[in-house]
Amino acid sequence: MAAKFQGVDFYQVDGLLSEEERAIRDTVREWVDDNLIPIIGEAYVAGKFPKQLIPGMAELGLFGANLPEAYGCAGLNNIAYGLIMQELERGDSGVRSFASVQGALVMYPIYTFGSEDQKKNWLPQMASGKVIGCFGLTEPDYGSNPAAMITVAKETKDGWVLNGAKMWITNGSTAQAAIIWAKTGALDQPDSIRGFIVPTDSKGFSAKDQKGKLSLRASDTSELVLQDVHVPKDAILPKSGGLKSPLMCLTAARYGIAWGAVGAAMACYDEAVSYAKQRVMFGKPIGGFQLQQARLADMLTEITKAQLLCVQLGRLKDEGKSTPQQVSLAKRNNVSMATDVAREARRLLGANGILAEYQALRHLANLESVYTYEGTHDIHTLILGQEITGLNAFN
Amino acid sequence: MKIAVCIKRVPDSETRVKIATDGKSLDEAGVKFVLNPYDEFAVEEALRRKEQAGSGEVVVVCLGPAAAQETIRTALAMGADRGVLLQADKIPTDPFESAKVIAAELKGSSWDLVLFGRMAIDDYHHQVGPLVAELVDLPCVSAVSHVEIAGTTGVAEREIEGGIEVVDFSLPAVLTTDKGLNEPRYPALKGIMAAKKKPLDVKPVQLGRGALEIVALKPPPERKEGKIVGEGPAAVGELVRLLREEAKVL
Numbered sequence: 001m002a003a004k005f006q007g008v009d010f011y012q013v014d015g016l017l018s019e020e021e022r023a024i025r026d027t028v029r030e031w032v033d034d035n036l037i038p039i040i041g042e043a044y045v046a047g048k049f050p051k052q053l054i055p056g057m058a059e060l061g062l063f064g065a066n067l068p069e070a071y072g073c074a075g076l077n078n079i080a081y082g083l084i085m086q087e088l089e090r091g092d093s094g095v096r097s098f099a100s101v102q103g104a105l106v107m108y109p110i111y112t113f114g115s116e117d118q119k120k121n122w123l124p125q126m127a128s129g130k131v132i133g134c135f136g137l138t139e140p141d142y143g144s145n146p147a148a149m150i151t152v153a154k155e156t157k158d159g160w161v162l163n164g165a166k167m168w169i170t171n172g173s174t175a176q177a178a179i180i181w182a183k184t185g186a187l188d189q190p191d192s193i194r195g196f197i198v199p200t201d202s203k204g205f206s207a208k209d210q211k212g213k214l215s216l217r218a219s220d221t222s223e224l225v226l227q228d229v230h231v232p233k234d235a236i237l238p239k240s241g242g243l244k245s246p247l248m249c250l251t252a253a254r255y256g257i258a259w260g261a262v263g264a265a266m267a268c269y270d271e272a273v274s275y276a277k278q279r280v281m282f283g284k285p286i287g288g289f290q291l292q293q294a295r296l297a298d299m300l301t302e303i304t305k306a307q308l309l310c311v312q313l314g315r316l317k318d319e320g321k322s323t324p325q326q327v328s329l330a331k332r333n334n335v336s337m338a339t340d341v342a343r344e345a346r347r348l349l350g351a352n353g354i355l356a357e358y359q360a361l362r363h364l365a366n367l368e369s370v371y372t373y374e375g376t377h378d379i380h381t382l383i384l385g386q387e388i389t390g391l392n393a394f395n
Numbered sequence: 396m397k398i399a400v401c402i403k404r405v406p407d408s409e410t411r412v413k414i415a416t417d418g419k420s421l422d423e424a425g426v427k428f429v430l431n432p433y434d435e436f437a438v439e440e441a442l443r444r445k446e447q448a449g450s451g452e453v454v455v456v457c458l459g460p461a462a463a464q465e466t467i468r469t470a471l472a473m474g475a476d477r478g479v480l481l482q483a484d485k486i487p488t489d490p491f492e493s494a495k496v497i498a499a500e501l502k503g504s505s506w507d508l509v510l511f512g513r514m515a516i517d518d519y520h521h522q523v524g525p526l527v528a529e530l531v532d533l534p535c536v537s538a539v540s541h542v543e544i545a546g547t548t549g550v551a552e553r554e555i556e557g558g559i560e561v562v563d564f565s566l567p568a569v570l571t572t573d574k575g576l577n578e579p580r581y582p583a584l585k586g587i588m589a590a591k592k593k594p595l596d597v598k599p600v601q602l603g604r605g606a607l608e609i610v611a612l613k614p615p616p617e618r619k620e621g622k623i624v625g626e627g628p629a630a631v632g633e634l635v636r637l638l639r640e641e642a643k644v645l
Contacts, residue, residue, distance in 0.1 A: 019465055020590075023469065024587050027581055027587065031581055
């Protein structure tokens with residue numbers, strides 16, 4: 001059996017964590033080592049989300065872990081939540097995505113914009129993994145510009161009728177419930193965007209796997225089509241209103257991604273270090289050559305910076321002081337950093353680096369998706385640009 | 396069912412340990428400490444027994460330094476009800492001294508079961524459980540890999556060389572737990588948060604010096620580099636000769 005992952009902690013960042021935070025991190029780390037790492041290579045090659053992991057994740061309490069215990073969740077702070085995402089993505093971005101969507105994009109909006117009845121009905125079932133959710137915002141023609149979405153919800157006597165299509169929907173074919181964002185007014189009124197809880201067995205609702213992915217292969221990604229889908233009046237999230245609501249969900253998810261990326265980077269760095277010490281070429285371990293040392297030194301430096309970014313962002317979030325722009329900075333930096341680390345690790349591993357038996361290329365391919373989803377790297381650049389200058393460069 | 400589980404804080408088996416400058420103890424700097432893996436079986440068994448009985452109490456007892464509170468909380472996070480830290484500056488090298496202190500604590504209450512891991516992975520003594528049983532005057536079954544309990548009697552199985560030994564015992568009893576007994580649970584995240592709110596008594600204890608002394612600790616000798624004798628059937632003769640004459644294993 002491979003050695004257990006020992007973490008990467010060059011700056012004693014562990015010392016910034018409480019005993020509970022460390023215990024939670026270590027528990028998830030061990031669970032990932034025991035349950036995820038042994039199966040992930042095969043699941044990735046097969047292009048299958050490892051569904052069998054869902055009950056174990058639920059039992060640990062990983063879904064919506066930063067939501068209150070009153071709704072069956074673990075009631076953790078945001079640092080502990082971030083550490084969970086870090087450890088899951090140390091295993092695979094697809095599995096972390098699954099948990100991110102369930103927690104930050106499905107349970108969070110129900111918790112934040114839902115009625116008390118909706119919260120009581122859905123959250124405990126979702127925390128226990130009995131109900132899996134997905135989040136439908138992006139459309140085939142509207143990715144970075146969700147305000148222009150064309151999915152609509154028309155009010156009827158006894159409820160709503162939804163029409164439209166959503167794309168790149170993680171968990172889309174697995175989910176029993178979808179959070180669908182739709183315009184309740186005219187197409188030029190993004191303020192009329194509202195969220196709906198749509199059971200995926202509703203008549204007119206269909207989900208189709210997106211085939212041919214070369215990234216996030218151990219994740220379910222689907223296209224959703226809603227054709228005259230009737231939902232009752234109480235399907236609407238009453239406190240949702242305007243594009244701001246789904247964007248708040250994205251900020252919640254991006255926060256977890258900033259941590260997750262550190263996990264993927266640590267996995268690649270760890271693999272690269274161990275390979276560099278063992279692989280002998282020209283009569284000595286390749287770790288003894290300057291080019292590989294430069295690679296490893298850069299990786300460690302960037303990982304350490306990203307770790308510190310996460311801890312401070314998490315503390316600010318726990319104090320209610322974090323801004324969406326700060327989350328953008330962390331998502332942008334950390335995912336880009338992790339992509340670079342994965343690429344360099346892949347190269348350090350030489351030909352072996354292209355095999356599923358090693359992690360680096362799987363992480364690299366995954367991270368190219370993470371770089372693009374939840375606000376592309378470029379969009380986060382513009383968010384920061386606007387924050388710095390006060391000038392909008394989006395259009 | 397009232398169950399005591401006696402646990403120990405030990406270095407993680409994945410940690411690379413260094414010998415301290417005194418040449419007879421471990422340098423603890425940078426070493427990660429964990430709940431002794433054999434004790435995890437004991438904690439898990441206690442929790443299952445309590446769950447089966449429908450009521451009861453699982454008390455974790457640990458002899459160790461102040462930092463062992465963290466180890467106790469690992470067991471509390473798994474589901475134990477409360478903890479007792481018998482706080483000492485140093486863990487004695489003589490298992491009999493440890494046993495005396497733990498036995499004194501256990502004598503204060505009556506127990507249906509007292510569980511230990513069959514050994515601690517740091518010193519490999521295998522002694523404290525059976526010694527405590529003797530001191531508190533209870534029957535003891537060591538290295539239990541399967542157990543059935545009905546009322547006040549139990550049947551335990553022990554894996555011995557080439558077979559399984561089946562032992563009847565009466566409760567209360569001391570059992571030391573072996574691999575195979577159960578699959579220890581992961582502490583749920585809620586359990587980790589709840590652990591800090593569970594009672595944890597810290598009792599300072601005085602330990603005797605004991606009769607054992609560690610004179611020196613040495614790492615195992617480094618393995619010499621292997622030798623490739625040759626390839627294919629042609630190399631067999633030479634390999635056999637070397638195994639016989641140099642390695643002297645044939």
